[in-house]
Amino acid sequence: MVDDIQHIHSYYSPNDLYNKIIAGLNKLGKDLSQVTLDDLQPVDEFHIRGDTATRELIKLSGFTSDMHILDVGCGIGGSTRRLSHETGCTVTGIDLSDAYIDTARRLTELIDMQDRVRFHAASALDLPFADNSFDGVWSLQMNMNVEDKLAWLVETCRVLRPGGRAVLYEVCGHKNSPLYFPVPWAQDGSMSFLLQPEAFRGVITSAGFDIEVWNDKTDLAQKAFAEVQEPVGESELPVLGVYLLVGKDIKTKAYNLHRNLDEGRVSLIETVAVKPEDQSSGQSEQ
Ligand SMILES: C[S@@+](CC[C@H](N)C(=O)[O-])C[C@H]1O[C@@H](n2cnc3c(N)ncnc32)[C@H](O)[C@@H]1O
DSSP: OOGGGHHHHHHTOOTTHHHHHHHHHHHTTOOGGGOOHHHHHHHHOOSTTHHHHHHHHHHHHOOOTTOEEEEETOTTSHHHHHHHHHHOOEEEEEESOHHHHHHHHHHHHHTTOTTTEEEEEOOTTSOSSOTTOEEEEEEESOGGGOSOHHHHHHHHHHHEEEEEEEEEEEEEEOSSOOOOSOBTTBSSGGGOOOOOHHHHHHHHHHTTOEEEEEEEOHHHHHHHTTTOOOOOSSOOOOSSOTHHHHOTTHHHHHHHHHHHHHTTSEEEEEEEEEOOTTOOSSSOOO
């Protein structure tokens, strides 16, 4: 792995994650032969507004059962499975973290979706797929860890077929900076690379996409985090939660995200970008 993203890989590499989730399900009294997507949702949808946002993005996507979709930066695959479950499409998820990919595969087998949902450990900057091989792309809150956003989006455009849509749900910067750290995606500033929304939009079009939908969802993110208080001392964590993915300081991370949203330091963008029909791969010739 390239040295400059090794620390990002390490951040997303918890030990024994699958067994910790199984222990949590057992503690909650779930029958392991009948685990549902809803049972996993507290731990496997690691993005702002969780499953509510996933369902909104599925509606926005227009993805259908005959399609093969690529989920870039899929985490442990919560929204990957939900997307396939709701639309009937086949989804391939990739993520930098081997630990997440191992867990994603095992959870998918646990709920018997492995025929339509597959996973590979890979970097978004070097996708192990041929040009034009997916009908759609889906990427939820990964861009924050990617410094070279043009390289990521050119690579995304390359593997998408002409006319295909990329659904991106991404944290961006805002008018004020710097951020308060740690946040859920980064322990410190060496792992977090946020562009202002308009600059992010510019990189998407430079990579060869046309923007079809552009929605600022910052107000909904602010509402979702409005009640988050500054943690005092050691407080209890739920049996299942995203702290299993990124550490027990999750309450501090959530509080800092709340402050960053309220003080105009981060924003939340939902966009659908389309690869033009006349483009067979990657960046447009200009
Ligand atoms: C905040 S999590 C979001 C996970 C998932 N999309 C979700 O919504 O549950 C960010 C994810 O991006 C992945 N990631 C970060 N940089 C990456 C890269 N260069 N290539 C692939 N995945 C990456 C991390 O490993 C992590 O799983």
